[in-house]
Amino acid sequence: MAQLLLVGNSRWHWAEHADGVWRCWHTPPPEADAMPPWGELRAWAAVGSLPAGSQPPLERAMGLEQVPLRGLPPWLGVDRALVGWGAWRAEGCAALVADAGTALSLTWVDGEGCFRGGRISAGVALQRRSLGAATALLAPPQGLGAEAAAGADPWPVATEQALQEGCRRATAGAIALAWRELGQWHPDPRRRLWLTGGDGEALAPLLREQGLVVELAPDLALEALAALPAVGLRR
Secondary structure (H helix, E strand, C coil): CCCEEEECCCCEEEEEEECCEEEEEEECCCCHHHCCCHHHCCEEEECCCCCCCCCCCHHHECCHHHCCCECCCCCCCHHHHHHHHHHHHHHCCCEEEEEECCEEEEEEECCCCEEEEEEEEECHHHHHHHHHHHCCCCCCCCCCCHHHHCCCCCCCCCHHHHHHHHHHHHHHHHHHHHHHHHHHHCCCCCCEEEEECCCHHHHHHHHHHCCCCEEECCCHHHHHHHHCCCCCCCC
16 A cells, blocks of 8 residues: 655656565546545655545645755745655755656755745646647647657657657656756756656656766655655655
């Protein structure tokens, strides 16, 4: 049974620890009549909305108050706080975390463990869906992510592949630009670039092609949730 749950915008993210091994997995939101056994969760946090009628234990809910990152504004999503703290605690140095999910969120934490701001834009799949909804004659998306990115032609002839590759490279370009601008405005030789979220594996090769060193951590938010002092499942 899952011990941790992070409710995202479009997926639910789960983690369990058994026999010394952590396992993480991701599912669509469950139907109202198939809610998880909330009482068995060690901790949970939510960015997306919970289905009507769900009754998670409030005493096990983790919010900004439980994330030991300085300078957190009260409106910040707990997912951004978690990945920012998770990246900073790993090496104790400044970090830019790119969380590539439904949205692309860029979170900057300085070397003292203080939240310094960020950027938010549409993620890869959301860009593609928006193009399909707002542009005549474009078919609905046929799949995005690491599977679609494997061996992708950088200059596709077919329209669907051109859309997918354009959205993927636009997202990677936004990350690379933010990283380079941050280096110009706030130079810090120890800062690290972290990549997480469902599209992280599809974006990492594009960033590495540009000479960027990327720490790929697909489940960084769950790892940070497990390590919170109030949870204590990871050191």
